[in-house]
Amino acid sequence: MQRLNKRSDYSRGSVTNQYNCTKPISILFRIKDQKPVTFKAELLSCNDFTMCFKTDGTYEGKILWNFGSGLEIDTSTQATPCFKYNNSGKYQVTLTNLNAECPFIKESAEITVPEIGDSIVTVSIKQDICQNSDVCFSITGKYFGNLKWDFGNPASTSNSATSPDPCHTFTAAGSYIVSLKSENTVCPFKEVKTNITVTPKFVVNPLANQTVCEGKDATLNASSNDSLATYSWFDATGKLLGTGKSLTVNPMTAMDITLIGLNNKGCKDSTKVMISTFKFNYTVDLPKVYCPKTDYQIKLVIANPENYTYVWTPTDIIVNGGTTNQPIFMAATGKTIKVVITNKATGCSETREITPVIEAPLIYSFSGTLCNDQSSTLNLNITNSSNYTYVWSPTTAIVSGGTTNSPVVKVTQGQVLKVLVTNKTTGCAEELSYTAQVLPQVTVTFTEPNIEIKQGASTDISVKNPLTGGTYTWSTGEKGTSIKVTPFNTTTYTVTVSDTNGCTGSGQITVNVRVIPCSDKDEYLPNAFTPNGDGKNDILYVKSNAITELEYVIFNRWGQEMFSTNNINEGWDGRYQGREMSPDVYAYYIKGTCLNGDKFIKKGNVSLLR
Known part of the structure; x- marks a missing residue:
């Protein structure tokens, strides 16, 4: 089978007849592209829920639409069909190519059949006769989608709204055109415009609070934005104090007065004013004790201090602020300080005496x-x-x-x-x-500052001239003035000492480890031995400084095992089962593990001589 790699390509082969005659042939194949096909759906009109469909892409053969409505008739084979749904909502529509040769891939998509409202709605308004700058709106009619109100009042920070029944406060009197638009892109209703007229709100102008000395009169004058308005004055209990634009009172204590205005439309507005009888009310912020040889400050804590004048004496110890409510003085014993406080508005005055106390120095x-x-x-x-x-x-x-x-x-x-x-x-x-x-600094020295051992050996580390009562702690976790260590590699040890005062010091010492190599060349076995009982070369030992594990075997020339051991301190004495072996050449096998974990195998021959 031949794979075609181009859109147009030849496939070559041969044919053979019944006489075994063969002839080469070539066949031209053309490959068609398979491109995806999609579709779009649009509402036909705003009268019902009819959706029209249109494909995007090229194809051959017939197509089949399935509109996903659940109705008895729910399919079409038209190229650009229109289908009437019963209701708005979301539907799954499928498009299938009925072409048997190279059909496009089935396309399935969810469409939305939009909701349809009235083409025209009306707007109603609710406007109070006195508060006619506050207008509320409502809609009559069926609609869908978002709304956009424009109140025609650009001076307002809330000139627009999206709710179906908004309220708006117009910033000034005048005429306004309020518009309502549908934000729905499908079948929006026609824009509605409404004229609004706002007249000025009746407002009584506020009155400034007054403070008077006891026995003094206070006069209040009313005003508003309506020259024909009438006025009534009441106390806090609702008792009528008087009518007209002006009121004079002589309060013995503080009193609240309410002014109510009424215009010819029956609209009311009011304001309140407080008349206070002046009475000094302040505290002296003064520490019980002042600091010696230090300037100090006296603070009169009083509301609205800028409404008063202050005269402090004696002037010879005033550093600054002698006309404020927070002067600074030099610390001086036996001095009495005076201040005269005067209210600027009323002229009322009061004199106060202050005697400071000086603090004793620290011990x-x-x-x-x-x-x-x-x-x-x-x-x-x-x-x-x-x-x-x-x-x-x-x-x-x-x-x-x-x-x-x-x-x-x-x-x-x-x-x-x-x-x-x-x-x-x-x-x-x-x-x-x-x-x-x-x-003094606590120090640590060692009896042997330079230590070197071979790998696998142990050594003692000791502190030189240890402190009496000192506590020595080593990096190994051990305590004491000396420890025994067996490092595998060169290692640095730290010892920390704490003396009886709690002062500490530390020292370090390095134990250098001489590494013994591990290979079959570093393990020695003689090539001959003489087990004749003369005490010289009678035993055949494996000699090594690096072996930790050992398998040592002797064989005769016929492969019979004569001797074996796992102990490096054991050797062959030339006997087998208690009998002396005759002089000959024997084979040995050595398998070992060194200190560093390396393994080796060594084989060879040894001569037994007598």
Whole structure:
């Protein structure tokens, strides 16, 4: 069978007749492209649910449409059919090529039959006579899809809406054209335009709150955007105080007054005003204790401090702010401070006397055992230490607890630490300094600084001149001043010592391991031995410094086993079952495993001599 690789290609072969005569032939084949075919569906009109279909792509032969409606007649063989569905919704439509030769692949797709509404809808409005800038809209008629309202009020931040029954507040009086459009791309209803007229809302202008001294009158004047409006004044209980554009009251205490205006359409609006009787109401923000040799501030906590004037005395200890509610003074004992406060609006004044108390200086000491360049606890001893905050510096020397009176520090001899101590109650702060006095550096040396062993051997490592009471911990997990080790390779060991003060030091020592090679050339067996009882060369041993496992066998010339062992310390004495063997050449077989895990096999001959 021949595969054709081109759209037009020849297939060559031969034919043979009954006389075995053969002739070559060539046949031209033409291959047709198989291209996909898709389709589209569109609504025929807005009168019913008829969908028209159109293919996209070329094909041969007949086609079969299946419209997926579930109706009794649900198919068509027309090239561009139209089909009437009963309802809107989603349907699975299938297109099949009935051509038996090279049909296109069956195409199946989901189509949407759109919903159909009225071509014309109407808009109704609801507009209050007094609040006619607030207009609500509603729709009469059947529609589908999204809506878009344009209220014709570009000055508004909400000039559009999409809900079916929106409300809109127009920003100013005037005439507006409100439009409603359907966002449905299929069968939208006709745009609806509605005229809206907005008249000004009746508004009573607000009144400014007033504050008067006790016994003084307060006069209020009403106004609005309607010159013909009438006015009534009421207190907080609803009692009528008066009518007309003006009202004068003489309040003994603070009072709330409501002004109600009424225009000729019957629309109302109101505003409230508060008349306060002036009374000084402030507190003095003053610590119980002031800091020695430090400027301090007195704060008069009062509402709207800019509404007052302040005169402080004596002037000789005022640093600045002598005409404010927050002056700064020099700390001075035996001084009484006075302030005269005057309300700018009413002229009411009050005099207040203040006597400050000066705080005593800190009494402190430092303690703690400090190890050289190691984490150690430094204690700042102060009575009632929890009454203070602490900030230590430099931060590079603080390991932890930098905001406590017992930080963990890491310093060297003579290094200076500073701590800012602040009283939580008074805010008084003092910076203290401490020059570090540290213990000598803890060191570790070894009795033998250079150790070398062969692979597989053991050695002792010992600390030279160990500290009395010191605790020594090795990197192996062992404790003590010496350990025995058997490293397979060159290894570095670390020992850490902690003295009785908690100071630590460490040392390292490297044990160099001399590696013994492993091969059949490094295992020695003599080529002859003389088991004659003279004590010389009587036993045939395998000699090696690297073997950990051994299989050692001796055979005679006929392959009979004379001797075998797995112990490198055992050898052949020239006997078999207690009988001396005659001089001859014997074969040996050695199989072993070395210290490094390598394996080897060695074979050869050995002569037994007598």
